[in-house]
Amino acid sequence: MRSLNPLITEDSDDRNRRFSFHPCETRSQATRNHPSQLARFFATAVATFLLCLPAAAQQKIPSSFFGLQMNSGTVARQPWPSVTFSRMRLWDSGVTWQEINTAEGVYDWTLLDEWLADAQANNVRILYTFGEVPTWASSNPNDSSCAANPGSCDPPKDLNADGSGSDQYWKDFVSALVNHNKKGMTGHITRWEIWNEGLGNPLRWKGTIAQLVRMAQDASAIIKAADSSALILNPTFGAQLRTSRDLLDQYLAAGGGKYTDAIAVHGYVCKQGSPGQPEDLVDYMGLSRVILAKYGQSHKQIWDTEASWGDTANSGFTDQDLQAAFLARFYLVHRSLGIARFYWYQWNNQLWGALWKPDPHDPRLPGTLLKPGIAYAQIYDWLVGARLNSACTAQGTVWTCGLSRPGGYHAEAIWDTAESCNQESCDTVEYTVGANYRQYRTLDGDTVPITDSKVPIGIKPILVENTK
Numbered sequence: 001m002r003s004l005n006p007l008i009t010e011d012s013d014d015r016n017r018r019f020s021f022h023p024c025e026t027r028s029q030a031t032r033n034h035p036s037q038l039a040r041f042f043a044t045a046v047a048t049f050l051l052c053l054p055a056a057a058q059q060k061i062p063s064s065f066f067g068l069q070m071n072s073g074t075v076a077r078q079p080w081p082s083v084t085f086s087r088m089r090l091w092d093s094g095v096t097w098q099e100i101n102t103a104e105g106v107y108d109w110t111l112l113d114e115w116l117a118d119a120q121a122n123n124v125r126i127l128y129t130f131g132e133v134p135t136w137a138s139s140n141p142n143d144s145s146c147a148a149n150p151g152s153c154d155p156p157k158d159l160n161a162d163g164s165g166s167d168q169y170w171k172d173f174v175s176a177l178v179n180h181n182k183k184g185m186t187g188h189i190t191r192w193e194i195w196n197e198g199l200g201n202p203l204r205w206k207g208t209i210a211q212l213v214r215m216a217q218d219a220s221a222i223i224k225a226a227d228s229s230a231l232i233l234n235p236t237f238g239a240q241l242r243t244s245r246d247l248l249d250q251y252l253a254a255g256g257g258k259y260t261d262a263i264a265v266h267g268y269v270c271k272q273g274s275p276g277q278p279e280d281l282v283d284y285m286g287l288s289r290v291i292l293a294k295y296g297q298s299h300k301q302i303w304d305t306e307a308s309w310g311d312t313a314n315s316g317f318t319d320q321d322l323q324a325a326f327l328a329r330f331y332l333v334h335r336s337l338g339i340a341r342f343y344w345y346q347w348n349n350q351l352w353g354a355l356w357k358p359d360p361h362d363p364r365l366p367g368t369l370l371k372p373g374i375a376y377a378q379i380y381d382w383l384v385g386a387r388l389n390s391a392c393t394a395q396g397t398v399w400t401c402g403l404s405r406p407g408g409y410h411a412e413a414i415w416d417t418a419e420s421c422n423q424e425s426c427d428t429v430e431y432t433v434g435a436n437y438r439q440y441r442t443l444d445g446d447t448v449p450i451t452d453s454k455v456p457i458g459i460k461p462i463l464v465e466n467t468k
Contacts, residue, residue, distance in 0.1 A: 054338030061335060061383045066376075067127070067343030069093075069306065074348060075114040078363050080122055081347050081356065083377045089127045089305055089343040090115060090189075091196055096132035098149050101173045103136055109180055120187035127233075127305065127343070128177075128189045130219070131196035131204060137169040140206075147203040155207035163210035167218050174219045178226045191231045192223055193264050193305055198235025199251055200244025205235070209250045216259040233264035236305060239284040240269060245291060252295035263292060263300050267307035267334070267342075275309035275317040277417065278330040279392075279399065285337050301340040308345045308353025321421035324375035324443050325460040327355075331379045332401050332413055332461065336392035344376065375443040375460075382413065382441070382463050398431070398457065410436065411465040419458035428456035437464040 067087035072094035074080065094111045102108055119126050131152075135141045138151025139159075146153035155161075156169045181189045194216045197204040205212070212235050223230050234256060238244040265288065269276035285302075292298050309326050312318050317326075327344070334342045345353050355373035359365035369377075382403070389410075390402035397418035403411040412433070419427040432453050440455050441447050441463040455464060 058387060058389070060385060060387050063380075063384050064125075065335065065341055065383070066331075066380050067305075067341050068347050069343055069345045070347045071349055072111060073358070073363065075111065075118055078348060078358055079366060080118060082366070082369055083355065083373060084380055086124055087127065087341060087343065088119060088124050089129060089193075091129040091131070091306065092346065092349075095128075096148070097130060097173055098132040098134040098152055100177070101134050101137075103134075104169075105172075107176055107180070112180075113184070113186070116181075116184055116187035116189075118187075124187075125191070126187060126189045127191040127193060127303075129193040129196045129305070130174075131198075134169075143206075145203065147201075153202065153204050153206050155205075155211045159207075159211050159214065161208050161211065163208070163214035167214055170215055171218050171222065174222045178222055182226050190227065190229070191233070191262075192219070193233040193236065194219060194259075195235035197238070197266065199237035199247040200241055201238075209247065209254050209256075212251060213254045213256045213259070216256055220259040231261040232259055233262050233303065233305070234260040236264045236266050237288075238266050238268065239281070239288045240267075245288055248288070249291045249294070252291065252297060257295055257297050260297070261300065262340070263297060263302045264305045265302060267304040267330075267339075268310055269307075270310040270315060273315055275315050275326060278326060278333050279394070279417065281330070281333050282337065285339075302338070303341040303343075304334060304339050305341075305343050306345045307342070310353075311351055313351050319421055319423075320371035321424065321426050321460060323370075323372040325415070325421070325458075327372045328375050328379045328413075328443055328461045329399070329415060331383070332392050332399075335383065335388060336401060371444075374445060378441070378443050378445055382411075386411070399461075403463075409466065411463050412437070413461045413463050414455070414457050415459060415461040416457045417459065421459060426458045426460060428458040430454050431457040433464050436466045438467045440464045 063086040066085045067089060068081060068085040069089045069091060070081065071092050093115060095115065100107055100109065100112060132148045133152050133154060133156055135149050135151045137156050138154045139157040140154035141151040143151045143154050156167065158169055159165045159167045195205060195212060198212050216232070216234070220232050223232060234251065237248040267281055269278060269280045269284065289298065307330070309315070309317050309323060317323065331342060347355050348358065350357060354370060355376055356367055356369050358367045386403045386405050388401060389404045392399055392401035398414065398416050401413040403413065414431065416429060419429065433450065433455055435453050437450055437453070439447055439449050443460050450464065455462060
């Protein structure tokens, strides 16, 4: 649970308290139901189409593809992340509805202003995520089952189940936030996510679809009136979870697509006690794209606004080499699927996707960039400015993704999911590459000459290059 003192940061933030939306956690059989045969057919068809490489994936990869999330330690007393990224998402950052709007008509902008100032200083653009109804505004203020404060997952008390009602508490907060953002002298929020895990996580939202659509309608009107170029994202759904995809279907059927400029998804692939396999995202997105196509939403960008390997306390996934491999494979698969942005969760959370850890004696010092953090920096360099000229595909357990750049540069990212790592040692097998490739790069940042067209491949992707 998040500390009430912003100068004292927890390892976990409130995400680690209770999180049934996350597929790593134990769920009911209904939640874990396999898709029907018809859904499997359509998912397979879409996945096969995706192997042809979506048009979005063929474009030059922009720096905006790489997003990052940090907890409030970053603005309290820790240094700004040392890796390069151009987009950030404000969630578990100390700036939710209940943390800002502490009482009716009372707003505390202190932490938000610090985030906006740091974002401007580091040339980073912001996605703000709405969530957490204040207890004083909640329709069930004594509900202690919510992930954050009591009543935070219940709808506002002036919004009826059918979407009617004044919705004034919500409109007042959105208006105050938008006006404060517009008048600010530092960074500005230009992208807005309507509700964190509103489609499928009852610890975040227990209201109805009609209420979510009404809230999206009201927020969209307020935000667009202040900034016509702003982008609105839907309440997030979990691509892996059938129940969550079903709620996405209901939300779009109820007209939610009218208030959605880009599609927000959480791309976790983990299973109970396991981080899962990054490559599984191909099938999950296939199932999700069937729903988007059904409601004419296929032309909109897809943003994965939160994912990583999940909770290491649950999965025991603590080997840093395997974490580095997971991150690199996940970013490659995301791009191959045509996902426009991927916000990694979370830079300085020591249980969820940690890329860095603070100095134990003084958190203001540089701290330690972990192996997955080094891999983040490397995969950024591999991808930004390049184009995928072939989708990431597998032959057996070996995956390859083709890349190119102007001037005749060609490269392939290659990995083998049959290999593994243990205690800082990673297994590899010999693999033959094209004679045009002269060197390969590793996730540790090394560049190695290629001899006789042979390279060692393992669970950690390498990048073979023709060096032009």
